Amino acid sequence: MKVLKFGGSSVASSKSIAKVINIVKNNSHKEEIVVVVSAFGGITDLLLDAGRMACNKDKLYLSSLKQIEERHLKVVEELIPLATQSTVLEKVKKMLSNLESILEGVFLINELSSKTSDKIVSYGELLSSYIIFEAMKENQLNVALKNTQELIVTDDNYANASVKFELTNTNISSYFSNNTHKVVILPGFVSKTETGEVSTLGRGGSDYTASIIAAAINASLLEIWTDVSGMYTANPKFVPEAFPIKSISYQEAMELSHFGAKVLYPPTIQPVLEKEIPIAIKNTFDADKEGTLITKTTLNTNPIKGITHIENISLITLEGSGMVGIPGFSKRLFEALSQKEINITLITQASSEHSICIAINDADAAIAKKAIDTAFEYEISLRKVAPLTVEKNNAIIALVGDNMKSHQGISGKMFSTLGKNNVNIRAIAQGASEKNISAVIAHKDIKKALNTLHTTFFKNQTKQLNLFVVGVGNVGGKLLDQIKQQQHYLLENLKLEVRVVAITNSRKMYFDEDGIDLHNWKEQLENGVSLDMNLFHKKVTTLNYRNSIFVDNTATEAVSKLYASYLKESVSVVTCNKIACSSAYSNYLKLKELSVEYHAPFLFETNVGAGLPIIDTLKNLVASGDRVTKIKAVLSGSLNFIFNNFNESATFYEVVTQAGIEGYTEPDPRIDLSGVDVMRKILILARESGAKMELEDIENVSFLPESSLNATTVPEFMETLKQEQAHFNSLRESAEKNNCKLKYVATFDKGIAKVGLEEVAVNHPFYNLDGKDNIVLFYTERYHEQPLIIKGAGAGADVTASGLFADIIRIGNN
Numbered sequence: 001m002k003v004l005k006f007g008g009s010s011v012a013s014s015k016s017i018a019k020v021i022n023i024v025k026n027n028s029h030k031e032e033i034v035v036v037v038s039a040f041g042g043i044t045d046l047l048l049d050a051g052r053m054a055c056n057k058d059k060l061y062l063s064s065l066k067q068i069e070e071r072h073l074k075v076v077e078e079l080i081p082l083a084t085q086s087t088v089l090e091k092v093k094k095m096l097s098n099l100e101s102i103l104e105g106v107f108l109i110n111e112l113s114s115k116t117s118d119k120i121v122s123y124g125e126l127l128s129s130y131i132i133f134e135a136m137k138e139n140q141l142n143v144a145l146k147n148t149q150e151l152i153v154t155d156d157n158y159a160n161a162s163v164k165f166e167l168t169n170t171n172i173s174s175y176f177s178n179n180t181h182k183v184v185i186l187p188g189f190v191s192k193t194e195t196g197e198v199s200t201l202g203r204g205g206s207d208y209t210a211s212i213i214a215a216a217i218n219a220s221l222l223e224i225w226t227d228v229s230g231m232y233t234a235n236p237k238f239v240p241e242a243f244p245i246k247s248i249s250y251q252e253a254m255e256l257s258h259f260g261a262k263v264l265y266p267p268t269i270q271p272v273l274e275k276e277i278p279i280a281i282k283n284t285f286d287a288d289k290e291g292t293l294i295t296k297t298t299l300n301t302n303p304i305k306g307i308t309h310i311e312n313i314s315l316i317t318l319e320g321s322g323m324v325g326i327p328g329f330s331k332r333l334f335e336a337l338s339q340k341e342i343n344i345t346l347i348t349q350a351s352s353e354h355s356i357c358i359a360i361n362d363a364d365a366a367i368a369k370k371a372i373d374t375a376f377e378y379e380i381s382l383r384k385v386a387p388l389t390v391e392k393n394n395a396i397i398a399l400v401g402d403n404m405k406s407h408q409g410i411s412g413k414m415f416s417t418l419g420k421n422n423v424n425i426r427a428i429a430q431g432a433s434e435k436n437i438s439a440v441i442a443h444k445d446i447k448k449a450l451n452t453l454h455t456t457f458f459k460n461q462t463k464q465l466n467l468f469v470v471g472v473g474n475v476g477g478k479l480l481d482q483i484k485q486q487q488h489y490l491l492e493n494l495k496l497e498v499r500v501v502a503i504t505n506s507r508k509m510y511f512d513e514d515g516i517d518l519h520n521w522k523e524q525l526e527n528g529v530s531l532d533m534n535l536f537h538k539k540v541t542t543l544n545y546r547n548s549i550f551v552d553n554t555a556t557e558a559v560s561k562l563y564a565s566y567l568k569e570s571v572s573v574v575t576c577n578k579i580a581c582s583s584a585y586s587n588y589l590k591l592k593e594l595s596v597e598y599h600a601p602f603l604f605e606t607n608v609g610a611g612l613p614i615i616d617t618l619k620n621l622v623a624s625g626d627r628v629t630k631i632k633a634v635l636s637g638s639l640n641f642i643f644n645n646f647n648e649s650a651t652f653y654e655v656v657t658q659a660g661i662e663g664y665t666e667p668d669p670r671i672d673l674s675g676v677d678v679m680r681k682i683l684i685l686a687r688e689s690g691a692k693m694e695l696e697d698i699e700n701v702s703f704l705p706e707s708s709l710n711a712t713t714v715p716e717f718m719e720t721l722k723q724e725q726a727h728f729n730s731l732r733e734s735a736e737k738n739n740c741k742l743k744y745v746a747t748f749d750k751g752i753a754k755v756g757l758e759e760v761a762v763n764h765p766f767y768n769l770d771g772k773d774n775i776v777l778f779y780t781e782r783y784h785e786q787p788l789i790i791k792g793a794g795a796g797a798d799v800t801a802s803g804l805f806a807d808i809i810r811i812g813n814n
Ligand code: ADP
Pocket: 006, 007, 008, 009, 010, 038, 204, 225, 226, 227, 228, 230, 231, 232, 233, 234, 235, 236, 237, 260, 261, 262, 263, 264, 306, 308
């Protein structure tokens, strides 16, 4: 004989019930089957709500009742053919009317004991088992319905009753030894006391019902059918990469369920464990999947079997110098909690004995505080002990596995993973049996903690990068295109899952927590909400994804001022915006320090030479112990374009206008022509070489005439270029006369930086620099004779985007 239990999600609708009947039918060909069912999904909650509302004199209980009625009547109408429907409906309506009378009573007397609550909540399973029984009969199953309340006997601890096994086992054996049906269906969760009062086995208790029956009849197997394909390495609703554990021991399953794996109600293991009856966890909606097999021993030697979590945890701490060395404090503390029937999930005590820290349910926190403060009233009045502190909104995460004890370094790995991801650990506990290491963390960190730990311990090795992209103009748009094109390659070859979670333009912002489909990001952004960078920050930190990256594709100062606020949340920053790195040295330094402190890379390769690997090369030189002695560079693609095209056939004004049309200059060409842009770039290179330098320290001898420098608007400035034709021509003619070319050169030499127009001779590496290319010569202690040269396209949206992309991948490979 085999026992099959179907949970609420498996019987939530007539469609799912049809699947259940099919599964039972397929199994009943081979052997006798016992079926235990839960209430239809969501009904237990509705019943409990209705009871509470009735007790509070809230007439809305009637609307919960109505929903309960409609759900059941609908299933009957959909599953039971007309010929027999009215008989079944009549019976169901009778049960519902009994339920209504109880609720009415609660409403009238304004009182709800746990005993009455059990009566109310038992209707969920009583109704579901009856309806499914009738539907099974319609499907030609040779089936009997047996009310578990006539079999399972408990004490009178209503809502969470303890089973009296001797009586219960006798009842079950004697019923089944006289049974002649192929299939017997029973309601889960419900039971009765010795005096015949309705009791229940605790939330999720239908699993337990099935296990009690399986043990009493010596079943060959207990199957728990649910909405997931087994017991997973972590809750699959939180960790998309989690996978079903094929095989696991009773002990491990018990530990996982105790620490939050809701798929199995913790007491379920005990009855079958003694008889060594295996438990299989299977998916009603994907019946062919293998699922999980729970047995006494397993061949699965992975030290960690799963990662679980418990939500709604409060951390209570009793602290004070009066506790040191005095026995009995802990006893009084635990007694106070036990008298209030408060369940303790985790305990830690510091070696100084100064404080004891306990994790309990949020719901129990207020009662615990009152009880403990009362128990220690005397010591608190003498200030030997401080009043109990309560911190709500925490969670426990736990690593579980039988073989942990024989593996070193697991807790180290656990805590360093959490630390690297900025997950603060409030308390730690490791059971002496070493089947479990648990830590208390903030509720907001659950998802991140579970996912990063899962990647660390389950070797899936796919690393997810979550991008929050500000600015989708020329460069940002190209970046999104490049990511779209490479997403598949990166996943397959580098095991990097690059997701763009948010995008903004200057008006709107759009978030998609599952990653934006980059095929139509423009339309999606148009459907976004108004841009609000405060809200954006809040959303990024609330989502709290691992490997979050803030990507700045703008050139605005306001955005550059936000970097610190992201780095402090361990969100990396990748930017092509030069403003932050060329702002005050103290600010540049602060960002670098935050990056180190919060393990969040701050990368800005595209600040100099667009996509050329200039800063990365410089960093590698410095990191490997080399010292930069001199840098000489042409760093402005715009100025290079302008001076390369400035010849006899075109005036300076015409060339600058053309550069603007082709997008090689900033919208305000003064930024390029004044040399400010190049100053910023050489400043960044000087700083990356180790110099503590400010923008004002850079010498800038302008090639512009006085009138151009004094122009206050762009049109005025352009007009001066026209007027000063002779000035610009004389610059060109002088170079030609000396057989040289004009190049705008940045130099950093012996701690001094300068920028300016230079005449370079034929044999100089700058002489043949084409188009809008950049070139950098690094003279270092190792490259002292011939410099290390980096040369190539130094401007343009495409290459800048690919530089940003390279920084993003650098973070992925980190
Ligand atoms: P049922 O209604 O079938 O009793 P439950 O909701 O009680 O189902 O249990 C199944 C749910 O348990 C899953 O949908 C999943 O969200 C949750 N769960 C939590 N941890 C785990 C885990 N480690 N493996 C599988 N499921 C888990």
